[in-house]
Amino acid sequence: MRTVPDLRTVHVPEEAPAKLTARGVSKSFRHARGGTVTAVHDVDLEVRAGEFVCLLGPSGCGKSTLLNLFAGLDRPDTGELLIDGRSIEAPGPDRAVLFQEPALFPWMNVRDNVEFALEMLGLPKDEREDRTMHWLHRVHLGRFAKAQPHELSGGMRQRAALARALACQPEVLLADEPFAALDAQTREILQRELQEVWSETRNTFVFVTHNVREATFLADRVVLMSAPPGTLVTEHRITVPRPRDMEDVLLSKVVVDIHAHLSKEVDKVVAAEIDR
Amino acid sequence: MSRLRSTASQLWPRVAAILGLLLLWQLVAVSGFFTSTVLPPPSDVIDSFIQNFAQPNPPRESIVAGTQASVIRLVVGLAVGIAAGTAVGATMAASSYTHRSVGSLMAGLQALPSISWLPLAILWFGYTERAVMFVVIIGAIPAVSIATASSIRLVPPLLVRAGRTMGARRWTLYRRVILPAAVPGYILGLQQAWALGWRALMAGELLLTATGGKGLGHLLEANRQLQQTPAIFAVMLMIMFVGMAVEATFGAVDRRMRGRRGLLVQT
Numbered sequence: 001m002r003t004v005p006d007l008r009t010v011h012v013p014e015e016a017p018a019k020l021t022a023r024g025v026s027k028s029f030r031h032a033r034g035g036t037v038t039a040v041h042d043v044d045l046e047v048r049a050g051e052f053v054c055l056l057g058p059s060g061c062g063k064s065t066l067l068n069l070f071a072g073l074d075r076p077d078t079g080e081l082l083i084d085g086r087s088i089e090a091p092g093p094d095r096a097v098l099f100q101e102p103a104l105f106p107w108m109n110v111r112d113n114v115e116f117a118l119e120m121l122g123l124p125k126d127e128r129e130d131r132t133m134h135w136l137h138r139v140h141l142g143r144f145a146k147a148q149p150h151e152l153s154g155g156m157r158q159r160a161a162l163a164r165a166l167a168c169q170p171e172v173l174l175a176d177e178p179f180a181a182l183d184a185q186t187r188e189i190l191q192r193e194l195q196e197v198w199s200e201t202r203n204t205f206v207f208v209t210h211n212v213r214e215a216t217f218l219a220d221r222v223v224l225m226s227a228p229p230g231t232l233v234t235e236h237r238i239t240v241p242r243p244r245d246m247e248d249v250l251l252s253k254v255v256v257d258i259h260a261h262l263s264k265e266v267d268k269v270v271a272a273e274i275d276r
Numbered sequence: 277m278s279r280l281r282s283t284a285s286q287l288w289p290r291v292a293a294i295l296g297l298l299l300l301w302q303l304v305a306v307s308g309f310f311t312s313t314v315l316p317p318p319s320d321v322i323d324s325f326i327q328n329f330a331q332p333n334p335p336r337e338s339i340v341a342g343t344q345a346s347v348i349r350l351v352v353g354l355a356v357g358i359a360a361g362t363a364v365g366a367t368m369a370a371s372s373y374t375h376r377s378v379g380s381l382m383a384g385l386q387a388l389p390s391i392s393w394l395p396l397a398i399l400w401f402g403y404t405e406r407a408v409m410f411v412v413i414i415g416a417i418p419a420v421s422i423a424t425a426s427s428i429r430l431v432p433p434l435l436v437r438a439g440r441t442m443g444a445r446r447w448t449l450y451r452r453v454i455l456p457a458a459v460p461g462y463i464l465g466l467q468q469a470w471a472l473g474w475r476a477l478m479a480g481e482l483l484l485t486a487t488g489g490k491g492l493g494h495l496l497e498a499n500r501q502l503q504q505t506p507a508i509f510a511v512m513l514m515i516m517f518v519g520m521a522v523e524a525t526f527g528a529v530d531r532r533m534r535g536r537r538g539l540l541v542q543t
Contacts, residue, residue, distance in 0.1 A: 073437055093443035103438035106537040107456045116452070120443040150538020168442070 016048040018085075019172060019204040020070055025079035027065050038229035039065040043079070045223065045232060047172075052198065052205040054215035054222045056258065058266040062230030063208045067176050070206060071097050083172065093121055096165035098175040102157035104149040104164075111136065111145040114164045121168060135163040138197065155186035162194070166201060175207045179214065188246065191217055199242050212262060216254045217244055224261055227268035234261050316506040324506035325513060336498045336507075337490060339514050345490035346477060347518065353409045354473050357416025358466065364417060365424025365465075379425060382418040390415025390476040394483060408480040415476045416469040423465020427458040459533060467526045474519060492518075 022045040028036045039062035047053050055063040068074040069081055072091040081088040083095065091097075096117075104113045111132055118128040136142050139159040141152075149157055158178055165173055179187040191214060198205060198218075209215050215222045222236045236258055240250050298318050304310070305317035312320065325339070332338045337345075368378045393414050397407040431454050439453035481493020492515050499507040534540045 071441055073440065090445075091437075091440040091443070093441075095441065097438070097441040099434060099438065101434055103434050105435060105438075105453070105456070106539075107459065107533075117442045120448070148536055148538060164442075 016050060018046045019049040019051070019083065020047040020206065021045070021080075021082040021085075022066065022069070023080050023082070025066070025069060025076045025081060027062070027069060027074065027076050029065075038062075040069070040076075041229035041231050043230070043232055047204055047206055049204055050202045052207065052218060052220045054219035055206065055208045055225060056210065056212065056215045056222055056262065057225030057230060058227055058262065058269045059210060060228050060269065061225040061265070062228060063210075063225050064176050066225075066230070067097075067174050067206060067208050070172070071095055071174050073097075093117070093168055094170055095172045095174055096168050096170035098158075098161055098165055098173065098178040100177045100180055102149070102154075102161040104157060104160055106149055109146050109148055110141060110152070110160050113149065113160060114167050117164045117168050131167050132163075135167040136160070138166070139163045139193065153186075154182055155190060158182065158190060159193075162190075162197075166197065166203075169201075170203060172204045172206070175205070177208055177210065180209070180211070187214075191246075194218065195242060195244065212255050212258050213246070213251075216251050216258065217246055222254075222258060224258065224265070227265045227272065233265065313503055313505050316509065320506040321509040321513070324504070325510035328507055328510060333507075336495060336502075339492075339495070339511060342490065342492045342495040342511070343514055343518060346481065346492045349405075349409060349481075349491065350412065350470075350473055350477055353412030353477065354416055354470060356409075357413040357473065358420050358469060360413070361417040361420025361465075361469065362424050365421035366428070368421060368425035369428035375425065375429070379422070382421050382425075385414075386418035386422060390472060391479040391483075394480055398484070403484060408477065408484055411476050411480045412473045415472045419469040419472055420465050423468065424458070424462055427461025427465070428454060430461060431457040460537070460539060463526070463530050463533065467530070470522060470526070471519075474522070478515060 022043050025040060025043045026038065027040045028038045030036050039060075041062075043066060045053075045066075055066060057063045065074065069076055070083075070088065072081075072088045072095065088095075104110070105116065108116060114132040114135060115128045118131055123131070133142065133145065136145050139162055141156060141159055141163060144152060144156065144160075149160065152160065161178070179190050182190065195218060205218075207215070207218060216236075216238055219238055222238060223232055224234045224236070225231065226233045236254060238251070238254055240248055240254075244251060301315075301318050305312070305315050327333070328336070329339050332341065364378060364382065368375050368382065390411050393411050394407065397410040401407040401410060435453060435457050436449070439449050444453055477491075478493045478496075481491040482497050483493075485494055485497050492511055495511045496508060499505075499511060531540065
C-alpha cells in the first residue's frame with residue numbers, strides 16, 4: 001500500500017469509524033453462453049465515515065459489481081458487506097445511488113422526481129417541497145423544476161439525479177461512473193460542482209470511475225482494482241486540500257503514479273482479450 | 277399565421293381525397309350504369325343520413341339511438357374486458373412460469389377471431405345482449421393481457437433499480453415505478469382492444485338481430501331487409517365516424533403521454 005507523501009491537510013482522520021465494510025467478498029455471474037465470470041474476487045475494503053473513495057480499474061474489473069453489492073442491488077456469493085457494522089441485505093435510502101444514466105422517471109417533471117425520493121423517505125409534503133427546491137437551486141436547476149427530464153441536456157439530467165440523491169441526505173452516496181456519458185467540458189463542470197457540494201455535505205462517498213484524473217481530483221483515497229477477476233491492488237491517499245484545481249501539480253504527480261499502476265492492469269486485460 | 281398555414285397544409289390533401297371520391301361516386305351513380313338500389317348517389321346517402329339521424333323511421337330506430345346503444349355496449353364490454361385483461365396480464369408478468377403458462381393460453385386465444393365465439397355465446401346465453409357483450413369481452417382480454425404483460429416486462433431495469441435504491445419496495449415499487457413506466461405499451465394494447473372490440477361488436481349485432489333491435493349493426497341489417505341502400509351507406513358512415521372519433525381520442529392521449537416523456541418522433 002502506498003501513500004503519497006504530501007500531508008498538508010488530512011480530511012479524514014484515520015480513526016474515523018468504518019461506515020462501509022467489505023470482507024472477503026466474491027461475486028460471479030453466469031454467462032449467457034454458459035460458464036461463469038468472476039467479477040469480484042476476495043475483496044476487503046473499508047470506507048470510513050465521511051471519506052471519499054474512488055474505485056478505479058480497467059473495464060470489466062468488477063468495480064461496478066462491488067458498488068452494486070454495497071447498494072444491495074446484488075448479493076455476494078461469499079463474504080459480507082456491512083454498513084455501520086450491520087449486514088447489507090437490500091437496497092435502502094441510507095445509500096443513495098448515482099447511475100451512469102440519470103435514471104430519472106420520464107413521466108415526472110424534475111421537481112416530482114426529487115420529491116418522489118423524499119416521499120419514499122416518508123417526509124411530510126411541505127418539507128419535501130422545501131428540500132426539493134433547495135437542492136434544485138443548489139445544482140443550478142431551480143428554473144427547470146417543472147421541466148420534463150427529456151427537455152434537459154445530459155449534464156442537467158445528471159445534476160437532477162445528483163439533487164435527488166443529495167436531497168435524501170443519505171449516509172452514503174454510491175456513484176457508478178455518473179459522468180462517463182457526458183462530454184468533456186460538462187464532465188469537468190460537474191466534477192467541480194460535485195467537489196463543492198460534497199465539501200459541505202461530507203457524505204461517505206464511493207465513486208466508481210475509469211478516469212484517473214477524475215479519481216484523483218475527487219477522492220481522499222483512490223483504490224485501484226486489478227484486471228478481472230477484480231481484487232484490490234493498490235491504494236493512493238490523496239491529501240491535496242480542497243478546493244482542488246484540476247491542473248494542480250501535486251495532483252498531476254499522483255495521476256502519473258496511478259496511471260503507471262493502471263496501465264499494467266489494462267495491459268493484462270488487453271492481453272487476455274487477444275488470447276481469447 | 278404559420279400555425280394556420282400548417283394546419284391548412286395538413287388538411288387539404290384529406291379534403292381533396294374525400295371530395296375526389298365523392299365526385300367519382302356521383303359521376304358513376306348518375307351515369308345510370310347501376311340502379312340506385314345498388315349504388316345510390318352520395319347526395320341520397322347524405323339526405324338519408326340527415327333524415328334518419330335523429331328521427332326514427334319505424335321499424336328502424338334513428339342513427340343516434342343506434343349509435344348510443346352500440347357505444348354503450350362497447351364501453352361496458354371494453355371496461356370488463358380491459359379490467360380482466362389487465363389482471364391476467366399482471367399475472368403473466370409476475371413470473372416466467374405464469375408468463376409461459378397463461379401467456380401461451382392468451383397467445384392462442386388471440387389467434388382466434390373473437391366473432392368465432394358467437395355461436396358458443398348464443399348457446400350459453402341465448403339470443404341476448406349478454407352474448408354480444410361476451411364476444412366483445414373475450415376479444416379484448418388477450419389483446420390487453422399480452423400488451424400489459426409485455427409492457428411490464430419491458431420496463432427499463434435501470435428505473436426499477438433506481439426505485440429500489442430510493443427505498444420503494446413491493447407494491448409501492450409496482451404502483452409508483454413499474455406501472456407508470458409500462459404505460460406507453462399498455463396504451464397500445466388498449467388501442468388494439470378497442471379496435472378489435474368495435475369490429476366484433478358490429479359483426480355480433482349484425483348476426484344477432486334479435487336482441488331488441490338496437491345498435492348500428494342491427495340498423496345495417498334492418499336497412500338491408502328493407503333494401504334501403506342509402507340508409508345502409510348512412511349507417512356505415514356513422515360506424516366510420518365513431519371509429520375515427522375514438523381513434524382520434526386515443527391518438528391525442530398517446531401523443532400527449534409520449535410528448536411528456538420525450539418519446540415523440542419529430543416528423
